[in-house]
Amino acid sequence: MAEQDPRGDPPRDLPRDPIEHLVGLLARLPGLGRRSARRAALKMLMHPEKAMLPLAEALRAAAAAVQPCGVCGNLSARNPCGICTDARRDRGLICVVEGVAELWALERAHAHRGLYHVLGGTLSALGGVGPEDLAVQPLLARIAEAAVPVEEVILALPATVDGATTAHYLSDRLQGSGVQVTRLAQGVPMGGALDVLDEGTLAAALKARRSL
Amino acid sequence: MAEQDPRGDPPRDLPRDPIEHLVGLLARLPGLGRRSARRAALKMLMHPEKAMLPLAEALRAAAAAVQPCGVCGNLSARNPCGICTDARRDRGLICVVEGVAELWALERAHAHRGLYHVLGGTLSALGGVGPEDLAVQPLLARIAEAAVPVEEVILALPATVDGATTAHYLSDRLQGSGVQVTRLAQGVPMGGALDVLDEGTLAAALKARRSL
Structure with missing residues (x-):
């Protein structure tokens, strides 16, 4: 069945039609629906050498190297990684994040000059995620064995129940290690209109108000 | 310079960092900005074997086969193609479209049971596109040499000045060939609210009104 006469039935019904197969894979990317996947495939098919082969090669190279x-x-x-080996970074300051996406977001903000630690998730009683499922032990080992003493651990965890649970848990585990544990400020986001903000954020922003 | 010490400077400044290179290529796809390209790259990097290598292979296969x-x-x-070789299609009916995107859109509508002809653009005095730049001659040759006589040519061209110019030109060229030339109806789109429609469409819809 896979090797059909190339002049046989129309390709729409063949699961292995290369265009439909490509559109299907592109449509799985976040941000691309099936409609835009089709548009992207068509645009690339217009210039296979310039658009498709470089992307294929970049995907293979990244999959192999990263x-x-x-x-x-x-x-x-x-x-x-380049951040861990960067001599200009403050090795006494570790920012703990849930995932790599959060690390990249903080890097784009150019606001953190220390190192990072990716937990790989947050504790979740409902989701059955315990401390042994996260990179908690490596964090503690890293702090204990650091050549340059770690002075502060910033918990940049999501402002959710699971994020708060994880922050409390890590804070407990770091107690007595001499490391200062901090967390991100909560409040009104930049450019945020007050009337569309949720009550939790408004209450937190009011509670944490500062004098001008 | 390309072969740097892998423990040297952070990778952000290297143009050839595989992640940044991949994000850059993904960001060129229509519908993906740099932000969503980064999100897509990160999602794929979590599962290189499952997400990246199949896409790389699909791109290479499509570039080679299509x-x-x-x-x-x-x-x-x-x-x-599968449409031209489909015996169930009406070979006496050819729908002329500007590009492959329009062909695919009509196919998705399942409304045309004949064949197609891709012009590869529309005539444009300003853009310097003449009949010799489009697949006009192949269309005329195809009609003249058809085994099954072509009875109707549907001009499914864009409702723009260039589209109308192209339609008139093709209509002229087909005069005397015994082929009936038609064009798509113009009017109010399905679900279209009248108050947001442009005046041209409203005028056309009013002019082409039909009795219930």
Whole structure:
């Protein structure tokens, strides 16, 4: 069945039609629906050498080269990653994040000059995620064995119940280690209109008000 | 410079960092901005074998297999394409479209049971596009040499000045060939609210009104 006469039935019914197969894979990407996947495939098919083969090669190269950093868990073509090996960064300051997406977002903000630690999730009683499922032990080991003493751990965890649970748990585990534990400020986001903000954020922003 | 010490500077400044390179190529796809390209790359990097290598292979396979159909101009892994070789289609009916995107859109509507002809653009005095730049001659040759006589040519061209110019030109060229030339109806789109429609469409819809 796979090797049909190339002049036989129309390709729409064949699951292995290369165009439909490509559109199907593109449509799985976040942000691309089936409609835009079709548009993207068509645009690329107009210039196969210029558009498709470079992307195919980039995907293969990234899949082959990129791996989690053995120190912080960042995804990178180097191990340890470029952040962990950057001599200009403050090694006494570790920012704990849920995942690599959050690490990248903080890097784009250019606001953190220390190192990172990717937990790989948050504790979740409902989801059955315990401390042993996260990179908690590697964080504690990293702090205990650091050549440069770690002075502060910033918990940049999501402002959710699971995020708060994880923050409390980590804070407990770090008690007595001499490391200062902090968390991100909560409040009104930049450019945020007050009337569309949820009550929780408004209450937190009011409670944490500062004098001008 | 390309072969740097893997523990050297952070990768952000390297143009050839595989992640940044991949994000850059993904961001060129229509519908994906740089932000969603980063999200897509990250999602794929979590599962390189499951998400990246299949997409890389699909891109290579499509680039290798897909070509314009020698008869109608559709992009397909077969030549002639599955539509041109489909015995169930009405060979006396040819729908002329500007590009492959329009062909695919009409196919998705399941409304045309004949064949297609991709012009590859529309005539444009300003853009310097003349009849010799489009697949006009192949269309006339195809009609003249058809084994089954072509009875009707449907001009499914864009409702723009260039589209109308092209339609008039093709209509002129087909005069005397015994082929009936038609064009798509203009009017209010399905679900279209009248107050947001442009005046041209409203005027056309009013002029082409039909009795209930």
